[in-house]
Structure formats: C-alpha cells, structure tokens
Amino acid sequence: MPEFLLDGRSVPFEPGQTVMEAAIAAGIYIPHLCWHPAFEPHGSCKLCTVDIDGRPASACTRPAEAGMQVTSGSEALRRLRLRLTQMLFVEGNHFCPSCEKSGDCELQAMGYYLGMTDNHYPHFYPRRELDASHPDILLDRDRCIFCELCVRASRKEGKSVFALAGRGPQTRLVINSPSGRLGDSELDAGDEAAGICPVGAIVRRNTAYRVPIGQRRYDLAGIDEESLARERPLLGRADGPTED
Amino acid sequence: MTEQRYRHLEQASGKTGLRRVAIDPLTRVEGHGKVTLLLDEENRVQQARLHIVEFRGFEKFIQGRPYWEVPVLVQRLCGICPVSHLLAGAKAIDDLMGATGIPPTAEKLRRLLHYGQVLQSHALHFFHLASPDLLFGPESQPALRNVMAELEGERSREIALMGIRLRRFGQEVIRHIIGKRIHGTGPLPGGMNRHLDREAGRELQEELPQVLAWAGQGVDLARRLILADPGEHRRFATVPSLFLALTGPNGAHELYDGLLRVRDEKGGLLYDGLEPRRYREYLREQVKRWSYMKFPYLSHLGPELGWYRVGPLARLNVCDHFGTEQAERQRRRFFELMGPPPVQATLAYHWARMIEILHCAERIEELLRDEDLYRGELLCETSRGEEGVGVIEAPRGVLIHHYRVDEQGLVTGANLIVSTTHNNTAMNESLRQVAAEYLDGREFDELLLNRIEMAIRAYDPCLSCATHAIGKMPLELVLEAPDGSERGRLLRHADGTVVQG
Numbered sequence: 001m002p003e004f005l006l007d008g009r010s011v012p013f014e015p016g017q018t019v020m021e022a023a024i025a026a027g028i029y030i031p032h033l034c035w036h037p038a039f040e041p042h043g044s045c046k047l048c049t050v051d052i053d054g055r056p057a058s059a060c061t062r063p064a065e066a067g068m069q070v071t072s073g074s075e076a077l078r079r080l081r082l083r084l085t086q087m088l089f090v091e092g093n094h095f096c097p098s099c100e101k102s103g104d105c106e107l108q109a110m111g112y113y114l115g116m117t118d119n120h121y122p123h124f125y126p127r128r129e130l131d132a133s134h135p136d137i138l139l140d141r142d143r144c145i146f147c148e149l150c151v152r153a154s155r156k157e158g159k160s161v162f163a164l165a166g167r168g169p170q171t172r173l174v175i176n177s178p179s180g181r182l183g184d185s186e187l188d189a190g191d192e193a194a195g196i197c198p199v200g201a202i203v204r205r206n207t208a209y210r211v212p213i214g215q216r217r218y219d220l221a222g223i224d225e226e227s228l229a230r231e232r233p234l235l236g237r238a239d240g241p242t243e244d
Numbered sequence: 245m246t247e248q249r250y251r252h253l254e255q256a257s258g259k260t261g262l263r264r265v266a267i268d269p270l271t272r273v274e275g276h277g278k279v280t281l282l283l284d285e286e287n288r289v290q291q292a293r294l295h296i297v298e299f300r301g302f303e304k305f306i307q308g309r310p311y312w313e314v315p316v317l318v319q320r321l322c323g324i325c326p327v328s329h330l331l332a333g334a335k336a337i338d339d340l341m342g343a344t345g346i347p348p349t350a351e352k353l354r355r356l357l358h359y360g361q362v363l364q365s366h367a368l369h370f371f372h373l374a375s376p377d378l379l380f381g382p383e384s385q386p387a388l389r390n391v392m393a394e395l396e397g398e399r400s401r402e403i404a405l406m407g408i409r410l411r412r413f414g415q416e417v418i419r420h421i422i423g424k425r426i427h428g429t430g431p432l433p434g435g436m437n438r439h440l441d442r443e444a445g446r447e448l449q450e451e452l453p454q455v456l457a458w459a460g461q462g463v464d465l466a467r468r469l470i471l472a473d474p475g476e477h478r479r480f481a482t483v484p485s486l487f488l489a490l491t492g493p494n495g496a497h498e499l500y501d502g503l504l505r506v507r508d509e510k511g512g513l514l515y516d517g518l519e520p521r522r523y524r525e526y527l528r529e530q531v532k533r534w535s536y537m538k539f540p541y542l543s544h545l546g547p548e549l550g551w552y553r554v555g556p557l558a559r560l561n562v563c564d565h566f567g568t569e570q571a572e573r574q575r576r577r578f579f580e581l582m583g584p585p586p587v588q589a590t591l592a593y594h595w596a597r598m599i600e601i602l603h604c605a606e607r608i609e610e611l612l613r614d615e616d617l618y619r620g621e622l623l624c625e626t627s628r629g630e631e632g633v634g635v636i637e638a639p640r641g642v643l644i645h646h647y648r649v650d651e652q653g654l655v656t657g658a659n660l661i662v663s664t665t666h667n668n669t670a671m672n673e674s675l676r677q678v679a680a681e682y683l684d685g686r687e688f689d690e691l692l693l694n695r696i697e698m699a700i701r702a703y704d705p706c707l708s709c710a711t712h713a714i715g716k717m718p719l720e721l722v723l724e725a726p727d728g729s730e731r732g733r734l735l736r737h738a739d740g741t742v743v744q745g
C-alpha cells in the first residue's frame with residue numbers, strides 16, 4: 001500500500017482516499033467540523049488545515065499521495081485552528097451556559113480541544129430567526145456554523161429540506177417549504193438530517209438535558225478520541241459526490 | 245396594619261443645603277447596591293435610601309426561547325442560590341406542562357438538592373459575610389471585619405473553618421445531583437434526569453455526623469452572639485412587620501413546596517393556605533422612581549401597610565413546627581428566649597438562618613437513607629399548557645417564577661419576584677431606623693456607616709437576583725446646581741413613558 005508521512009508517522013492509504021480518511025483509518029485524529037465519513041467532503045470550515053510539503057491544504061478534500069510530508073500537530077496549526085474556531089463562535093450566538101447541546105456539541109468540544117479561553121474577536125451578535133414550527137424539531141439558527149451536514153444528509157435522503165442561502169455574514173440556513181418554515185417541510189424526526197447537526201442548531205424536542213452532566217458525550221472523552229471511535233467504523237460510507 | 249414608622253425619611257422635604265453621604269458599594273452582600281443619606285448641617289438624617297445599581301434583564305432575554313431552556317437559563321440569575329432559581333423555574337415549567345404527578349423519587353431528589361442549596365447559602369452568609377460584625381463588633385476596624393481576618397484569629401479560626409466546611413458539604417450535595425456545584429442540570433419537565441449514585445450517597449452520609457455537629461455549634465454561636473447584648477440586638481434595625489412564607493402540611497416549616505401564610509404583628513394568621521400559583525390575586529408590586537427594585541405588598545392592605553418580610557426569620561415566625569427533632573428543639577428555644585412569634589428583631593435573622601442549617605442537615609440525613617433516591621421512576625407524563633407559576637422558599641425567602649408560552653412553546657412573557665425584592669420595603673425601613681436612631685446628629689465615620697450595612701446585611705440580600713426587571717425600570721435624572729438646588733428633572737415611568745418633571 002502507498003504511504004505518506006503524517007507528523008513523522010507513515011500512514012498507508014488506498015488510492016482515492018483523502019488525507020483525512022487515511023489518517024482516521026490509521027487512528028490519527030485531524031480536527032474537523034464539516035467533514036463526516038458518511039458524506040462527500042465539503043471543505044468549508046478549514047479546521048482540518050494541515051501543512052503538505054510546505055503548503056496549507058484541507059485534509060478532508062486533498063487526495064492522499066505517496067511520499068507527501070504532512071504536518072498536523074504543530075503549534076502554528078493549533079493556533080490557526082483556534083482562531084477559526086473563535087471566528088465560528090463570534091459569528092453566531094452561542095450561549096453554552098444554557099444550551100441544551102452543551103457537553104454534546106462539537107464546536108464546544110473543539111474549543112476545549114484547542115485550549116480556547118476567550119473569543120479573541122468581537123462578537124457579531126447577528127439577528128437570526130428561531131424556527132419552532134415543527135412539532136418534533138427545533139431549529140435555532142443562532143447556533144448554526146454552516147457546515148451543511150444537514151443539507152447533505154437531507155439531499156441524500158431525497159428530501160432536500162435544507163440549503164444555505166446568502167453570502168458572507170448574510171449566510172443563513174433556509175428551509176425548502178412553501179412557507180419557509182420547518183413545520184411545513186418534509187422533515188421527519190427520524191430523518192438522518194434531523195439528527196446530524198454537530199452543534200445545537202437542529203435539536204429534537206423533549207431531549208434537552210436528559211443526559212446528566214458527567215455522562216454526556218464529551219464528558220466521557222475529548223473530541224479527538226470520540227471522533228476516532230465513532231467515525232472510523234463509518235469510513236467508506238460516503239457514496240459518491242452529491243452534486244449541487 | 246404595619247405602619248412604616250420611619251417612612252418620613254424616604255424623601256427629604258427639600259434638598260437645598262443637604263450633604264450627601266453614599267455607601268457605595270455595600271460590602272459583604274451579594275451583588276451591587278448602595279445607600280445614600282442626606283444630612284443637614286447638624287448631621288441630622290433627612291433621607292435614607294437603599295439603591296440597587298446594577299441591572300440584568302433576564303425577564304426580557306428569555307423571551308422567544310423554548311420553555312425547556314428556562315430553568316437552566318434563569319439559574320444564571322445567581323451564583324449563590326442558582327438551585328433555587330433552577331427549581332422555581334422547573335416547578336413553573338411543571339405547572340405549564342401539566343406535570344402534576346412528579347414521581348416521589350424525583351421530588352425527593354429535588355428536595356435533597358434544595359436542602360443542600362439552603363445549607364450552603366446560609367453558611368456562606370453567616371460565616372463569610374455576617375459573622376465578622378457579630379464576632380468583632382460593628383464598630384471594630386474594617387481590616388478585621390472579614391473572613392480572612394477570622395481565619396487568622398486564634399479564636400475565630402475554628403469558626404471560619406466550620407463555615408467553609410459546612411458550605412462545602414452543601415455544595416457537594418448539589419454536585420452529586422446536578423453534576424456541578426453551581427449551574428448544573430437535573431430537573432426536567434415532570435421530574436429529574438438521574439438518581440443519586442449510591443457511592444455518592446454513602447460519601448455524604450459519612451460526613452453527616454460531623455456536619456450535624458457543626459450545624460449545632462453554629463446555632464449555639466448565633467444564639468450566644470445575639471444574646472450577648474439582648475436589649476441592643478433586639479432593637480437594632482428592628483421594624484415591626486408582617487411575615488410571609490410557605491408552610492407544609494399542618495403548618496410545618498417548608499422550603500420546597502407548600503401554601504403561603506402571612507403572620508401579623510400580633511401573632512395571628514392574617515392569611516393561611518394561599519395558593520402560590522394565584523399570587524397575582526393577593527400580591528402587587530409598587531415601582532418607585534429612585535430604585536430599580538420593585539416594592540411588593542399585599543394588595544388588600546395597599547403599599548403603605550401591606551409590606552412584609554420573607555426569609556429565615558419569616559419562615560420561623562410563620563410555621564408551627566419543624567419536622568425535624570433538633571431544629572424543632574432549637575425553634576422552641578428561640579421563641580422561649582426571644583418571646584412568642586412573631587419575633588421582630590432583625591438581627592434574629594442570623595439565628596433563624598443557623599437553625600435552618602441544622603434543619604437542612606437533618607433533612608439531608610433523613611433523605612439519604614431513603615431508597616427512593618437511588619431507584620424508581622424519574623419522570624411523569626406531561627401535556628402542554630400556556631402558563632406556569634413556580635414558587636419556592638429560596639434561602640432568602642419566597643421566590644416566584646411565572647412564565648407564559650405560545651403554541652410553539654416559546655416564552656412570551658415572564659415575571660420573577662425574587663426573595664430580596666420582597667424585603668425591599670423592610671430593608672429600607674430598617675436602614676431608616678438605624679439612620680434615625682443611631683446616626684442622627686453624630687459625626688459620621690466609616691465605623692458608624694458599617695451599622696447601616698449591618699442592618700441590610702441581616703436580610704442577606706442578593707442584589708444581583710433582584711435586578712432583573714427590564715422595561716419596568718423607572719429612571720429619574722435630576723440636574724442639581726452646586727448649592728444642591730434642583731435645576732431640572734427627566735422621568736421615565738414604569739410604563740416606559742418619558743416626561744419632563
């Protein structure tokens with residue numbers, strides 16, 4: 001099998017695999033938020049930025065090549081990822097103290113993983129609409145990080161309930177329904193799209209705070225360990241590009 | 245019914261030539277507040293007011309949030325008694341969700357949680373904030389009047405450590421139930437999210453003999469300190485009033501759930517068995533221009549006569565008995581030594597607080613032996629309504645949470661009446677009493693001013709909890725010339741209208 005070097009370790013890969021897939025398969029964590037093993041990579045959050053032969057690249061989109069020299073674990077990259085995470089925090093309205101997703105949120109866990117202790121940037125305090133029209137699901141746009149996982153999941157399910165609209169600070173998650181509200185869309189509580197949000201933007205009703213502190217996902221393991229344990233077995237599930 | 249005897253000091257007749265003295269910030273209370281005094285040339289007090297200077301806005305920013313977030317969000321009102329807000333919020337949401345049959349396991353867990361809360365908050369207040377005044381005397385050097393000085397003194401060190409350890413125990417109880425010492429999660433609509441871990445239960449049980457011993461010593465200490473100068477301590481900051489508190493079945497002392505009672509000045513029951521969720525039928529709140537904090541009163545008596553006091557002293561005065569042996573013995577002793585209920589001495593709040601610590605420790609002991617904590621149903625069926633009220637006895641007294649939601653479950657309105665707010669008139673009246681009786685005509689210095697703080701401190705006010713009323717907040721802007729004469733005034737009324745006054 002061909003190999004590349006990741007932080008000094010040789011990582012074997014199958015042709016066609018990305019750097020991210022090969023690393024995860026080899027049990028090496030590379031930080032990521034918008035990548036999910038079951039979907040085509042999206043390449044938007046840039047948390048997976050690594051150094052490949054002296055140049056920055058997204059590990060989730062870059063195909064692995066034999067002999068490349070990849071650095072992921074450097075202090076410079078940690079700092080870069082920290083700044084990106086801080087930007088995600090200030091761009092939305094994330095009130096971890098009362099958020100029901102606290103302890104189970106990938107953005108929060110990433111903050112801990114990267115040693116985030118402040119926001120660094122001034123808050124945007126955007127005004128975003130809450131959608132509580134669905135009987136089983138709440139959409140709290142304040143917490144959306146625009147990873148498009150729900151978009152990709154719903155498309156794969158043949159419903160295409162979600163999409164991103166607008167650009168830059170005006171980006172927002174929109175709903176495919178006559179009224180533009182979730183309650184009038186085809187989304188069902190059992191859909192993968194309803195359960196995939198890495199943060200607390202799409203949550204199921206009647207589940208808030210059910211898991212006691214101490215037993216929540218990231219109480220039990222850091223995001224690196226948890227990600228490897230959960231995502232490694234799912235590798236190879238992505239089934240071809242889901243074209244826009 | 246109960247006149248405010250020092251009411252004339254709320255507003256000086258004219259301000260020309262008066263000197264202003266401010267105690268800002270008030271020390272050894274939770275949150276920020278200040279006191280202002282206006283004095284004439286002979287140092288006679290013409291006006292004395294307690295002001296709340298910070299402002300929060302929880303009632304506003306929970307609007308539009310889903311109802312299930314409410315308890316977890318509003319507990320952030322306070323870092324001292326967050327559990328009381330968590331539980332008052334949870335009870336309001338239960339009411340909203342038609343959760344009438346909370347399983348015994350969940351109710352007992354919540355009670356245990358709240359006993360831990362009251363115990364730790366009382367310990368914090370008595371040992372860390374109030375006891376330096378009582379141990380070293382109100383006019384002792386300021387450098388001495390704090391818990392750090394207590395830790396250094398040979399005699400006081402043991403007392404300070406006892407306080408710290410008692411508080412720690414209360415916080416451990418909390419942590420084992422909601423996962424964190426402050427701001428955890430646990431209550432859900434219709435119940436709780438976990439049982440008590442058996443190992444945790446055993447750990448806490450092991451500490452209990454010591455905790456009960458400390459609590460007993462705490463009561464003795466408070467009694468000794470108050471009785472050291474009985475005449476003076478009965479008189480200081482004392483303002484005869486009505487008392488309001490929850491009681492349990494047969495008039496038992498109650499901290500979690502029950503019906504409201506009011507005891508009058510003569511010792512009779514003015515009201516008994518009031519449904520807390522119908523509080524709007526008998527409680528109103530008055531707004532005054534000079535304070536962010538509202539002034540609640542019993543509506544049928546009106547704001548002048550219908551004011552009352554809440555908190556540990558009110559609970560002792562209002563109940564007929566404690567359900568636990570040692571606290572009941574101490575309650576009887578309290579009334580033997582202080583006279584029949586209602587005891588009006590404001591400093592007796594401290595003593596009452598210590599008896600409640602003992603009671604909480606006894607209740608915790610009882611509950612930890614209860615199998616229900618470790619197994620059984622945690623949740624009951626819920627439906628969905630539009631409005632819910634939750635009332636609890638927070639460490640500082642009656643705490644009311646009231647929410648309305650729309651058909652999607654988003655909060656459309658909230659009203660919170662926190663314990664410290666109930667005591668607003670009383671604190672002002674006590675402050676005016678001290679100003680009139682102790683300061684009037686004397687030369688002012690820091691030591692004398694500490695007496696003012698002591699009067700307010702007795703109520704253990706939590707000023708951060710009490711400053712949540714956005715939008716209803718009246719504001720007054722006064723332009724004064726250097727000689728104190730008034731040049732102009734701008735008023736914003738409670739309804740938001742602004743007028744030139």
Ligand code: SF4
Binds near residue numbers: 147149
């Ligand atoms: S709602 Fe969640 S899953 Fe969808 S784009 Fe936003 S953060 Fe991603």
Ligand code: FES
Binds near residue numbers: 043
């Ligand atoms: S994980 Fe690669 S860009 Fe988001």
